Amino acid sequence: MQSIIETFRQIGELSKKNEEALLRAIKRREYPPRTILQKQDKISDKIYFVEKGSARTYYYKEGKDITYWIALENDFVGSMSSFFMREPSNKIVETIESCILWDFEYEKLEALFSSNREMEKTGRLYANYAISLLEKRFDHLHFNSAKDRYEILINRQPEIIQRVPLGMIASYLGITQETLSRIRTQV
Amino acid sequence: MQSIIETFRQIGELSKKNEEALLRAIKRREYPPRTILQKQDKISDKIYFVEKGSARTYYYKEGKDITYWIALENDFVGSMSSFFMREPSNKIVETIESCILWDFEYEKLEALFSSNREMEKTGRLYANYAISLLEKRFDHLHFNSAKDRYEILINRQPEIIQRVPLGMIASYLGITQETLSRIRTQV
DNA sequence: TCTAGTTTTTGACATATATCAAAGGAAGTT
DNA sequence: AACTTCCTTTGATATATGTCAAAAACTAGA
Numbered sequence: 001m002q003s004i005i006e007t008f009r010q011i012g013e014l015s016k017k018n019e020e021a022l023l024r025a026i027k028r029r030e031y032p033p034r035t036i037l038q039k040q041d042k043i044s045d046k047i048y049f050v051e052k053g054s055a056r057t058y059y060y061k062e063g064k065d066i067t068y069w070i071a072l073e074n075d076f077v078g079s080m081s082s083f084f085m086r087e088p089s090n091k092i093v094e095t096i097e098s099c100i101l102w103d104f105e106y107e108k109l110e111a112l113f114s115s116n117r118e119m120e121k122t123g124r125l126y127a128n129y130a131i132s133l134l135e136k137r138f139d140h141l142h143f144n145s146a147k148d149r150y151e152i153l154i155n156r157q158p159e160i161i162q163r164v165p166l167g168m169i170a171s172y173l174g175i176t177q178e179t180l181s182r183i184r185t186q187v
Numbered sequence: 188m189q190s191i192i193e194t195f196r197q198i199g200e201l202s203k204k205n206e207e208a209l210l211r212a213i214k215r216r217e218y219p220p221r222t223i224l225q226k227q228d229k230i231s232d233k234i235y236f237v238e239k240g241s242a243r244t245y246y247y248k249e250g251k252d253i254t255y256w257i258a259l260e261n262d263f264v265g266s267m268s269s270f271f272m273r274e275p276s277n278k279i280v281e282t283i284e285s286c287i288l289w290d291f292e293y294e295k296l297e298a299l300f301s302s303n304r305e306m307e308k309t310g311r312l313y314a315n316y317a318i319s320l321l322e323k324r325f326d327h328l329h330f331n332s333a334k335d336r337y338e339i340l341i342n343r344q345p346e347i348i349q350r351v352p353l354g355m356i357a358s359y360l361g362i363t364q365e366t367l368s369r370i371r372t373q374v
Numbered sequence: 375t376c377t378a379g380t381t382t383t384t385g386a387c388a389t390a391t392a393t394c395a396a397a398g399g400a401a402g403t404t
Numbered sequence: 405a406a407c408t409t410c411c412t413t414t415g416a417t418a419t420a421t422g423t424c425a426a427a428a429a430c431t432a433g434a
Contacts (some may be wrong), residue, residue: 061330068326081319090326113311120307124300127314128271134321135268139255139277141328142361143248146421166382174329179421181383333391353412366391368413 004049004102007074011129012122021116025108031099038079038093043086045106047078053099054163057091058171067172070096070164072157078104080130096164146175147183191236191289194261198316199309208303212295218286225266225280230273232293234265240286241350244278245358254359257283257351259344265291267317283351333362334370 004026005019014022028051031037038044040059048055048071055077057069068091071077082089083106095101113120140152150173154161160169170180191213192206201209215238218224225231227246235242235258242264244256255278258264269276270293282288300307327339337360341348347356357367 064330066330068322068329081322084315085319113308117304117307120304120311121300124307124311124314127311127318130318131314131321132268132272134318134325135255138321138325138328141325142255143251143253143358165380171330176422177382178384178423182421185383352410363392364412365393365414369391372413 003051003074007049008122008126012125013118014122015118018116018118018122021112022119025104025112027103029101029103031095031101033095033098035095035099036092037077037095037101038082038089038091040090040092041088042082044079044082044089044093047076047080047083047104048093049076049102049104050074051100051102053101054096054160055094055099055101056096056164056168056172057093058168059091065167065171067168070160070168070172072160072163076130096168141174146173146179149173149175150180150183190238190261194236195309195313199312200305201309202305205303205305205309208299209306212291212299214290216288216290218282218288220282220285222282222286223279224264224282224288225269225276225278227277227279228275229269231266231269231276231280234263234267234270234291235280236263236289236291237261238287238289240288241283241347242281242286242288243283243351243355243359244280245355246278252354252358254355257347257355257359259347259350263317283355328361333360333366336360336362337367337370 002023005014005023008014008019008022026049031053037046037048037055038057050071050073052073054070054072056067056071057077057079058065058067060066069077078093079089079091081087082091109123113123140149144152153169153173166180166184167177170177173180175183189210192201192210195201195206195209213236218240224233224235224242225244237258237260239260241257241259243254243258244264244266245252245254247253256264265280266276266278268274269278296310300310327336331339340356340360353367353371354364357364360367362370
């Protein structure tokens with residue numbers, strides 16, 4: 001079974017027929033590490049589901065590279081605001097490790113949603129689920145210390161430390177690399 | 188024209204018939220200031236659209252009142268994670284000023300989405316829009332100074348300062364009331 | 375195995391923001 | 405007008421985290 005289908009099954013129900021239509025609409029591809037998937041200031045035409053590997057979205061603020069999102073297996077990555085709102089992306093998307101990704105093209109995805117009531121509903125439910133994830137992430141950042149945020153992260157995704165450079169994790173958590181390094185040794 | 192219909196029109200298109208069905212599904216009610224709309228640890232059965240007044244969601248962390256969301260006119264407020272994911276709410280919802288709100292009940296809203304393809308789509312588009320708002324809010328908190336966050340806020344919603352107590356605004360911005368007070372005098 | 379490049383750690387110091395405590399101001403009620 | 409209560413400001417000090425610079429530890433090619 002494709003892991004992407006498993007993931008969708010957890011959110012909404014799809015008939016066999018719709019699962020097949022979904023798989024026909026998306027493409028499974030391999031990407032080397034550090035491949036740019038989305039440039040800044042362009043409207044995003046694709047979002048990606050990570051089957052294997054890791055990827056991130058990031059931007060530059062005062063010359064510094066700030067990671068907004070890190071996706072490991074079975075998570076989506078992409079410039080979501082740009083993709084859904086059809087506005088230029090303020091973020092860059094790139095692979096971190098070597099990846100197997102499922103590419104979702106905007107036009108194909110919208111066509112799929114439009115073709116079919118059940119797909120449309122799954123899309124809505126998935127968006128609601130994403131809202132709840134973002135709300136939780138915001139809560140973590142909102143009034144927790146750097147150390148607490150780090151501990152929340154390693155409890156959920158302990159392997160992230162081995163797989164993703166420290167600087168990316170630090171800015172993802174909203175702190176500098178030096179601070180994260182210090183926190184890490186004292187834990 | 189109802190402001191709520193105007194707002195929906197900006198996101199998705201609704202037929203006259205669907206606009207009427209929507210208005211039949213929701214209730215317009217007045218609430219006094221500081222009315223609790225949602226208790227903590229209960230699954231949320233309603234979200235609210237603010238026609239007039241202001242409302243917020245908040246929670247307690249180490250005894251301190253932390254505001255997560257502040258809604259003025261033409262915005263939604265509610266415990267969204269709880270409402271959509273059907274899990275106990277970690278937040279409390281209350282009016283700040285005296286309000287006119289449109290109540291959206293979970294069962295009625297789902298029934299409306301299910302009854303009708305166009306409504307379902309509007310629901311999906313609205314959720315996508317909410318994702319993009321949350322992403323922007325996260326970006327503001329992520330690597331901006333307290334002062335920058337304050338300035339971003341007053342540029343967008345200058346009237347919030349007159350209408351909402353400083354302590355609520357401070358925790359909404361992720362800072363203490365004392366710090367916000369100092370920032371405010373030096374601007 | 376050596377070298378060059380990248381990533382992580384460490385050190386000294388600077389700064390933003392928090393904390394605790396108290397004083398001032400508003401606003402509403404009797 | 406005086407009294408409460410709530411909200412905001414101010415002051416003194418503490419603390420977490422950032423900044424800049426350099427050293428150390430990895431990594432991967434040649």
